Amino acid sequence: MKPYEWMTRYTPQHEWIEKKGIFMPLAFYFGSLGGGLYLVSLYFSSLLGMVIAWLVVGVFKGGSHLIDLGRPFRSWRIILRPQTSWISRGLILVILFLGFVPIQLFLFYFFPGTIWETVVKVLAGIAAFGTCVYPGFTLNYVNAIPLWNSAILPLVFIACGFLGGFALLLLIGMLGANVDLAMVEFGSMVFLIITALIIVVFTSSVSYLGPSGKKALKDLLQGRASLAFWVGVVLIGIIMPFTIAFLGYVNVYDSKVILFFALVGEIICGLSLTYVILRAGAYSPLIPNNAYED
Amino acid sequence: MARWGMLIDLNRCVGCYACMLACKQEHFLPPDVFWGRVLIGETGKYPVVHKEVYPVLCNHCEEAACVDVCPTGATSKREDGVVEIDYDKCVGCRYCLIACPYQQRTFYVGEKKEYFPHQGLTEIEIIGKQLYPFQDRTVIKCNFCAERIDAGIQRGLKPGIDREATPACVNACPSKARYFGDLEDPTSEVSRLINEKKGFQLHPEFGTEPSVYYITR
Numbered sequence A: 001m002k003p004y005e006w007m008t009r010y011t012p013q014h015e016w017i018e019k020k021g022i023f024m025p026l027a028f029y030f031g032s033l034g035g036g037l038y039l040v041s042l043y044f045s046s047l048l049g050m051v052i053a054w055l056v057v058g059v060f061k062g063g064s065h066l067i068d069l070g071r072p073f074r075s076w077r078i079i080l081r082p083q084t085s086w087i088s089r090g091l092i093l094v095i096l097f098l099g100f101v102p103i104q105l106f107l108f109y110f111f112p113g114t115i116w117e118t119v120v121k122v123l124a125g126i127a128a129f130g131t132c133v134y135p136g137f138t139l140n141y142v143n144a145i146p147l148w149n150s151a152i153l154p155l156v157f158i159a160c161g162f163l164g165g166f167a168l169l170l171l172i173g174m175l176g177a178n179v180d181l182a183m184v185e186f187g188s189m190v191f192l193i194i195t196a197l198i199i200v201v202f203t204s205s206v207s208y209l210g211p212s213g214k215k216a217l218k219d220l221l222q223g224r225a226s227l228a229f230w231v232g233v234v235l236i237g238i239i240m241p242f243t244i245a246f247l248g249y250v251n252v253y254d255s256k257v258i259l260f261f262a263l264v265g266e267i268i269c270g271l272s273l274t275y276v277i278l279r280a281g282a283y284s285p286l287i288p289n290n291a292y293e294d
Numbered sequence B: 001m002a003r004w005g006m007l008i009d010l011n012r013c014v015g016c017y018a019c020m021l022a023c024k025q026e027h028f029l030p031p032d033v034f035w036g037r038v039l040i041g042e043t044g045k046y047p048v049v050h051k052e053v054y055p056v057l058c059n060h061c062e063e064a065a066c067v068d069v070c071p072t073g074a075t076s077k078r079e080d081g082v083v084e085i086d087y088d089k090c091v092g093c094r095y096c097l098i099a100c101p102y103q104q105r106t107f108y109v110g111e112k113k114e115y116f117p118h119q120g121l122t123e124i125e126i127i128g129k130q131l132y133p134f135q136d137r138t139v140i141k142c143n144f145c146a147e148r149i150d151a152g153i154q155r156g157l158k159p160g161i162d163r164e165a166t167p168a169c170v171n172a173c174p175s176k177a178r179y180f181g182d183l184e185d186p187t188s189e190v191s192r193l194i195n196e197k198k199g200f201q202l203h204p205e206f207g208t209e210p211s212v213y214y215i216t217r
Helices: A019-043 A047-068 A072-080 A086-110 A115-140 A153-174 A181-206 A210-221 A226-249 A256-280 B018-027 B065-069 B095-099 B123-131 B146-154 B168-172 B189-196
Strands: B004-009 B036-045 B048-057 B075-077 B083-085 B105-108 B138-141 B178-182 B212-215
Touching (some): A019 A256, A047 A115, A047 A153, A086 A115, A153 A256, A181 A256, A210 A226, B004 B189, B018 B168, B048 B212, B065 B075, B065 B095, B083 B138, B095 B105
C-alpha cells in the first residue's frame, strides 16, 4: 500500500491478527477457555479440570501474550494502569486467578468444606470469570472498530469460554476422571445452543452500526473472515456437534470417538469465533464521503 | 496553559508531500515509517468527481483513546496537549495502535533497516539514530515536533509564529496550508480561522476531540 492510500478505504486491523499478532486471538481464547473450564470444574468438583484450567491460563494464555509482546521483559509494567486500561485490568485478573487457584486446590484437597476453602473458592471464581470475560471488554472499548464496539461482545467470550469449558471437562471425564458425564454433556448442549443464539444476535446487531457495520458484516459473511466463520464456527463448531449430540440422543450411535469429535468441534468453535472477530475488525476511512469506501 | 493545535486548509494544499518528507527528515524516520501522510481520495460520482487531498498526522486528541488504553503509562498527554510516548515504558502490546481511530501510530520493527539495503547505514542515518533513539518493537508516532516547541519556548519564541518553534511540516508547506498555534487562545490565528471558516475534525463521532482541524470549501 502506498502512503497516500493509507486509510482511504475501510482498513482492516492487522496488529492483533497478522505476524506475531496471531497470538492475540489465541491468548484471548485461552483466557476465556481457562476461566470457563475452571468455573465448570468448580461446579462439578473436578480437581483435574481445575488444574488443567490453571495450566491453560498460566501456560497457554500467558505464553501467547508474552510471544505477542514487543518487549516481554517489561511486561510487569502492564499492571500499572488498571484505572483506564482493560489490558492492565486483564493482567491483574489473570494474576489473581493464577494466585488463588493453587491455594484453592490445596484447601480443596486437604481441607475440604472449611470456611477458608469457600472464601478462596469465591475469590478464585471471581478471578476466573474476570479472566473469561475481560477480552470482550478489551475489544468492546475500541470504538474505532464498529464490529468490536458492541455490548454483546463480552457475552460472546463468556459463551465461548463456558462452551469450551464444558467440552474440555467432558473430554477429561471420558478419559477417566470422576465427573458426572450426563450432566456435563447436558450443560455442553445448553451452552452450544446459547452460543449459537449469541452469534446470531451479535451478527444481526452489527448490521445496525451504520455503513461501517454493514461492511464488517460483509467481511464476516463473505469477505476475508468468511472461511473461518462458515467452516470453523458454523459447520465444525455448531452444526457438527449439534448433529452428533442429536444422533446420540436418539440412539443412532453410541461411540465415544464420535462424541470426541463433537467436543473438539466445540473448542474449535470458540477459537474460530475469536479469530473471526479479530480478523473482521476494520476502521472507517479518514476521508469523509470518499468514493473509494468500498 | 497553551493547548497546541494545527489547522490544515484543504483549499491551499497542493498535495506536494513536502510536509511528509520534512517530517521524515526532521525525525530521521526509518524506511516505511511515516508520521505524517498525504492521503488522496475522491468524492462524488462520475461525472461529478472531486479529487480530495488530506494531509493527516497524529491528532493529539484532547480525549486520546491511545492514552486511556495504554497499560503501562508509556503514552501520556502533556499539559500543552501533546501526546507523547516514553519508549522506555512501552511494552509493544499495540493496544494504542488498535484504539486509534486515525491509525497514525507505527509499531517500529526492524532497528537495522537501512535506506540502502545491504550497504550499511549512511552517516545521516547514524546521526539520526543518536538523535532519535527509537527502540525496536515499540510504538512510535508524531510528537508535534515537541522538541522544537520546547526549545523555542525556552528561547522566548512563539510556536506557530517563529519558525524555530514551529513543527517542521508547517514550516515546509510551500502553499501555507498549515497553521499551528494555541487552541486555548481565541486570538491565535488557528483559533480565529477555526471559528471563522468552520474548521472540522476527522471522525468527531468517536469523541476524541482531535487538535488537528481542517477547513475546506
